[in-house]
Amino acid sequence: MNFKEKNDLSPLQIDPDRMKAIFDGINAFGRNETTGGFNRTGFSNADWEARRWLAGLMEREGLGVSWDAAGNLFGRLGKADAPCIMAGSHTDTVPEGGAFDGALGVAVALEAALSIRDAGLTLTHPIEVVNTVEEEGRFGGMLGSQAISGQVDPDWFESACDSDGWQLWDAMRARGLDPARIGSAARQPGSVKAFLELHVEQGPVLERAGIAVGIADCVSGVTNLQITLTGSANHSGTTPMAFRADAFAGLAQAAAAIPELIAASGTDQSRMTIGKVELQPNFPHTIPGSAEFSVIIRDTDASVMKALEAGFLSILQDTARRHGLRLAVAETSRLAPVALDAGIAALLAEEAGRQGMALTMPSGAGHDAQTMQALCPSGLIFVASRGGVSHAPEEWTDWNAACAGASVMLATLVRLASATS
Numbered sequence: 196m197n198f199k200e201k202n203d204l205s206p207l208q209i210d211p212d213r214m215k216a217i218f219d220g221i222n223a224f225g226r227n228e229t230t231g232g233f234n235r236t237g238f239s240n241a242d243w244e245a246r247r248w249l250a251g252l253m254e255r256e257g258l259g260v261s262w263d264a265a266g267n268l269f270g271r272l273g274k275a276d277a278p279c280i281m282a283g284s285h286t287d288t289v290p291e292g293g294a295f296d297g298a299l300g301v302a303v304a305l306e307a308a309l310s311i312r313d314a315g316l317t318l319t320h321p322i323e324v325v326n327t328v329e330e331e332g333r334f335g336g337m338l339g340s341q342a343i344s345g346q347v348d349p350d351w352f353e354s355a356c357d358s359d360g361w362q363l364w365d366a367m368r369a370r371g372l373d374p375a376r377i378g379s380a381a382r383q384p385g386s387v388k389a390f391l392e393l394h395v396e397q398g399p400v401l402e403r404a405g406i407a408v409g410i411a412d413c414v415s416g417v418t419n420l421q422i423t424l425t426g427s428a429n430h431s432g433t434t435p436m437a438f439r440a441d442a443f444a445g446l447a448q449a450a451a452a453i454p455e456l457i458a459a460s461g462t463d464q465s466r467m468t469i470g471k472v473e474l475q476p477n478f479p480h481t482i483p484g485s486a487e488f489s490v491i492i493r494d495t496d497a498s499v500m501k502a503l504e505a506g507f508l509s510i511l512q513d514t515a516r517r518h519g520l521r522l523a524v525a526e527t528s529r530l531a532p533v534a535l536d537a538g539i540a541a542l543l544a545e546e547a548g549r550q551g552m553a554l555t556m557p558s559g560a561g562h563d564a565q566t567m568q569a570l571c572p573s574g575l576i577f578v579a580s581r582g583g584v585s586h587a588p589e590e591w592t593d594w595n596a597a598c599a600g601a602s603v604m605l606a607t608l609v610r611l612a613s614a615t616s
């Protein structure tokens with residue numbers, strides 16, 4: 196794309212109060228008054244009420260409002276049929292999530308569009324604000340952006356259900372959507388010129404660097420393994436230490452080897468997590484007969500992820516041999532690392548740099564922007580998270596940081612939408 200220079204454009208500013216009103220409006224739904232957490236899981240009542248409220252607001256503001264077959268909500272500024280610049284995020288949350296994850300990105304995108312409208316700018320490309328559906332993975336995917344970018348896996352889609360056994364199809368039908376029409380949500384290549392998302396960092400890097408805004412240039416891949424070590428459950432008092440096949444001892448030894456493995460084969464972007472463990476029979480007086488656990492491997496480099504996986508499997512084999520355990524390994528899911536568009540990252544960094552903030556960094560968490568990159572050049576703006584906390588009621592981003600990020604979003608949106616090609 197052929198970007199206009201910043202100097203060609205009239206001065207534009209976001210309205211922090213209007214942005215806060217949009218943000219608070221979304222967060223009026225699904226708040227647990229006791230804990231302060233937000234419960235707008237994808238397709239839940241609170242999720243849908245928030246999205247309908249947002250649709251009403253966008254309508255009142257004069258945007259062209261539409262929903263697609265997946266349940267994504269759009270508000271368009273400009274011509275209905277021309278290729279657009281899309282910007283937005285999600286408003287669903289994890290159970291007991293925070294106020295900022297997703298909702299801030301939607302409020303920022305809408306505020307940026309309204310600022311552009313108020314300034315009366317004539318742009319080459321329409322701007323489409325998107326509120327993606329079911330980003331947090333209640334049903335195991337990133338449904339909204341996968342649908343827009345034509346990447347819904349049919350096998351997953353037809354059988355997806357949440358942890359309570361609710362079918363995705365039933366959840367969609369309950370909102371008046373026809374799952375059989377999911378394919379119609381896919382945008383044609385070329386119809387979206389670029390996608391921008393602002394999101395809270397959800398980590399401590401920006402705060403520790405004392406910088407409000409960062410630009411993500413890539414998103415880590417995720418390998419999800421399910422490991423089972425099987426030994427023999429036996430009496431904890433009568434079985435001498437040398438005669439045990441203790442599944443937990445094996446798990447503990449493998450887990451303790453992770454830091455060394457990362458030091459040897461990983462990078463500073465490597466993350467390995469054993470987050471869920473089930474011991475059997477899980478009784479204080481019985482040697483654990485089996486340990487079933489998840490291992491999540493993340494890095495921004497696919498070859499590093501492979502090396503870590505191979506290294507960990509070799510550690511597990513060694514551990515199993517030493518403790519007399521049987522080893523079973525299953526791959527639950529695998530997502531490759533994604534490089535976001537370098538041109539857009541450079542543009543975002545330039546705009547952030549004008550405000551004295553420029554930190555380019557990888558994203559350790561998954562976002563709509565990485566999915567959208569398959570459809571169009573995509574960019575991701577981060578704003579600092581207090582204490583790096585996310586997916587919790589304590590999640591917090593200073594409003595000045597949010598506004599600084601919104602200014603970067605606005606300036607970049609204008610440049611993209613003013614591009615002559």
Ligand SMILES: [Zn+2]
Nearest residue numbers: 285296297394
């Ligand atoms: Zn999010």
